[in-house]
Amino acid sequence: MALVTMKPLLLQAEKENRAVGAFSVGNMEMVMGAVRAAEDTNTPIILQIAEKRLRNSPLELMAPMMVSAAKHAKVDIAVHLDHGLTLECVKAALDYGFTSVMMDCSLLPLDGNIAQTKAVVCLAAATGATVEAELGVVGGNEGDTAEHIITCTDPAVAARFEKETGIDALAVSIGNAHGNYPVLPELRFDILAEIDKVTEIPLVLHGGTGITDDMFRKAISLGIRKINIATASFDALARASKAFTSNMQQADYFGLSAANAEAVYENVKRHINVFNNK
Numbered sequence: 001m002a003l004v005t006m007k008p009l010l011l012q013a014e015k016e017n018r019a020v021g022a023f024s025v026g027n028m029e030m031v032m033g034a035v036r037a038a039e040d041t042n043t044p045i046i047l048q049i050a051e052k053r054l055r056n057s058p059l060e061l062m063a064p065m066m067v068s069a070a071k072h073a074k075v076d077i078a079v080h081l082d083h084g085l086t087l088e089c090v091k092a093a094l095d096y097g098f099t100s101v102m103m104d105c106s107l108l109p110l111d112g113n114i115a116q117t118k119a120v121v122c123l124a125a126a127t128g129a130t131v132e133a134e135l136g137v138v139g140g141n142e143g144d145t146a147e148h149i150i151t152c153t154d155p156a157v158a159a160r161f162e163k164e165t166g167i168d169a170l171a172v173s174i175g176n177a178h179g180n181y182p183v184l185p186e187l188r189f190d191i192l193a194e195i196d197k198v199t200e201i202p203l204v205l206h207g208g209t210g211i212t213d214d215m216f217r218k219a220i221s222l223g224i225r226k227i228n229i230a231t232a233s234f235d236a237l238a239r240a241s242k243a244f245t246s247n248m249q250q251a252d253y254f255g256l257s258a259a260n261a262e263a264v265y266e267n268v269k270r271h272i273n274v275f276n277n278k
């Protein structure tokens with residue numbers, strides 16, 4: 001098994017009516033926990049990092065580790081740049097061997113989003129990497145304090161966006177948001193069904209933390225093939241660190257490291273099983 005591009009993973013998931021988990025990572029313990037969960041469930045996953053997270057977890061350190069983890073894994077793994085903000089970062093990720101990239105131009109007017117996304121498609125073509133783009137505005141904000149107001153994806157525009165950009169996967173906005181939801185979201189499955197009807201490429205659900213298992217299953221039945229999970233893993237790790245250190249009699253870095261990896265492992269495994277309809 002190996003480092004693979006994201007597109008075949010999503011197409012295989014389409015055939016099997018399931019979704020592939022895309023798990024955000026910020027350090028070695030997160031990478032190790034996620035990969036072990038993928039191996040133990042014998043399920044391909046996507047390891048990803050968002051450009052805003054590079055302030056804490058620099059690309060020059062994370063990228064070689066993520067790529068190497070994928071190459072050595074017992075299952076197929078794609079390595080993805082999540083929410084790229086600049087073409088420079090997209091290019092750097094591709095140079096490090098990322099097999100999939102997303103540049104988030106969802107806040108631009110439609111023509112700007114199309115133009116920038118086409119530039120990413122062009123860059124990725126040189127390495128054969130998969131390209132994801134977002135249309136409509138997902139709530140919250142990956143890695144920042146400012147909240148984005150949700151604008152649901154317009155299905156009619158989605159069809160045009162897919163054709164004009166040549167992307168491989170489309171991230172939709174259907175009431176989903178990044179971070180912990182203050183109240184359970186009401187996802188617009190009616191809009192998702194419309195988007196699924198008029199597009200041909202796999203669909204992506206951001207803001208996976210806090211979405212219920214039943215909602216995940218419904219989204220998968222309506223064409224969602226990639227589901228992003230970030231906050232739930234970061235929170236699981238932080239909670240495990242707190243619990244471990246509060247019980248610690250003496251400083252124990254190695255025990256803490258193992259507890260962190262284990263917390264991410266449990267969270268990733270739980271989500272993989274739901275996304276596999278188990």
Ligand code: 13P
Pocket residue numbers: 024050082083142177178179180205206207208209228229230231232
């Ligand atoms: P959560 O932080 O809500 O899980 O969202 C993850 C995500 O969509 C990353 O792009």
